[in-house]
Amino acid sequence: MKKIYSILIIAIVAASSCQSAKEVEPTVTNIDSPAAEGSQEPNLFTDKAGNVYLSWVEKKEKKAILSFSKLENGQWTSPKKIAEGGNWFLNWADFPSIAVNEDWMAAHWLQKRTESTYDYDVHITTASNSGNNWMESFIPHKDNIAAEHGFVSMMPIDKDRMIATWLDGRFTKGEGHESADGHSMGGGAMTLRAAIFDRTGEILEEWELDNRVCDCCQTSVTMTDNGPVVVYRNRSEEEIRDMSIVRYVNGEWTAPQIINADDWKIAGCPVNGPSVTSSGQNTAVAWFTASGGVPTVKLAISTDAGATFSAPIVVSEKITSGRVDATMLPDQTVLVSYMETKNDAAQIMLAQYNQKGELLQKMEVAKSSSSRSSGFPVLTSNKEDVYVSWTEIGETSMVRTAKVNL
Numbered sequence: 001m002k003k004i005y006s007i008l009i010i011a012i013v014a015a016s017s018c019q020s021a022k023e024v025e026p027t028v029t030n031i032d033s034p035a036a037e038g039s040q041e042p043n044l045f046t047d048k049a050g051n052v053y054l055s056w057v058e059k060k061e062k063k064a065i066l067s068f069s070k071l072e073n074g075q076w077t078s079p080k081k082i083a084e085g086g087n088w089f090l091n092w093a094d095f096p097s098i099a100v101n102e103d104w105m106a107a108h109w110l111q112k113r114t115e116s117t118y119d120y121d122v123h124i125t126t127a128s129n130s131g132n133n134w135m136e137s138f139i140p141h142k143d144n145i146a147a148e149h150g151f152v153s154m155m156p157i158d159k160d161r162m163i164a165t166w167l168d169g170r171f172t173k174g175e176g177h178e179s180a181d182g183h184s185m186g187g188g189a190m191t192l193r194a195a196i197f198d199r200t201g202e203i204l205e206e207w208e209l210d211n212r213v214c215d216c217c218q219t220s221v222t223m224t225d226n227g228p229v230v231v232y233r234n235r236s237e238e239e240i241r242d243m244s245i246v247r248y249v250n251g252e253w254t255a256p257q258i259i260n261a262d263d264w265k266i267a268g269c270p271v272n273g274p275s276v277t278s279s280g281q282n283t284a285v286a287w288f289t290a291s292g293g294v295p296t297v298k299l300a301i302s303t304d305a306g307a308t309f310s311a312p313i314v315v316s317e318k319i320t321s322g323r324v325d326a327t328m329l330p331d332q333t334v335l336v337s338y339m340e341t342k343n344d345a346a347q348i349m350l351a352q353y354n355q356k357g358e359l360l361q362k363m364e365v366a367k368s369s370s371s372r373s374s375g376f377p378v379l380t381s382n383k384e385d386v387y388v389s390w391t392e393i394g395e396t397s398m399v400r401t402a403k404v405n406l
Helices: none
Strands: 004-006 027-031 040-046 052-060 063-072 080-085 097-100 104-112 120-128 149-158 161-168 190-198 203-213 220-224 227-233 243-249 275-279 282-289 296-302 313-317 320-328 334-342 345-353 359-368 378-382 385-393 397-405
Touching: 027 359, 040 097, 040 378, 040 385, 040 397, 052 097, 052 104, 052 385, 052 397, 063 104, 080 104, 080 120, 097 149, 104 149, 104 161, 120 149, 120 161, 149 220, 149 227, 161 203, 161 227, 190 227, 203 227, 203 243, 220 282, 227 275, 227 282, 243 282, 282 320, 282 334, 296 320, 296 334, 313 320, 313 334, 313 345, 320 378, 334 378, 345 385, 359 385, 359 397
Parallel strands: 220 275, 275 320
Antiparallel strands: 004 027, 027 397, 040 052, 052 063, 063 080, 097 104, 104 120, 149 161, 161 190, 190 203, 220 227, 227 243, 275 282, 282 296, 296 313, 320 334, 334 345, 345 359, 378 385, 385 397
């Protein structure tokens, strides 16, 4: 049975307009989760037709099981298994995903190739849109090197093809150290790569997009009118780790471009990647930075498919831990989800902005935990409806889902 929680919008002053955000009373309606107790690592995806999908992982008898469900008439359908394995790499920040095209879908997970904890490959599988029969998985990277490959993002680019982008550790093998999220950091640089594949799993094209990136922050991809764009955390020789974007324009990838010079200098990976969303030419990027020692979530908006961006908007600062996601609604407003900690308690927050960068409303979606085991909340939208999923931590973990009525 659904439980409805009314949440009073926080009246705050929008810096860009110097006017108070409008006070309204949206609701968050919990949707019974299709996932079982012990579930974790949720992900959401909305296809071109507006159908919403949820994927998640469960552990049973030393095996990991990746499943998915489709939202129909406000309820999740019975779970369908995508794949399972006893040698998967499972990580709170680097989790499987699902992407759905017009009449087929793809899903990914990470699978160890040796006994080493940090030698694993990206595995992608495809299926018809029913998702009843999944093909044997394929590996999009062809280096055949036992190293880290992960932080995957996938998106359809036309009815027959999808793009996948990932962090590729083929050059990192060597002496190094461990990052904050439990990933290995070797002697060489992590790179950003991408590939286009079809419904049969054939790799049609593959590229290196950036030869030096942050080791363990999520990537994010969106499809604009001009083509796909990928957003990620860069890494300079001086250990400046700011947001970068690459765009596929007229059959070629642009050189990496810094979205905003936060100048965050940090020796290790912060494990806090960006999120990009778009509609036509309008594109928005949300990200976390702690430049100057101040934890901050920022948002930048573009009206030319990511070629240029507005000055960043401060969504939250000082009390935020990041873990952002973003989605754009049909009215071109942007929703950003992120986490804050108040009075030693963590909350999943949601903020809505118009294309001018003016704050429309801000709300708490759910209570959470600042621990790694709570993972990253995920966000998607379907026409005027907004959906959020997260991992609830108690005696056991549990994937939760909710609809936000703005």
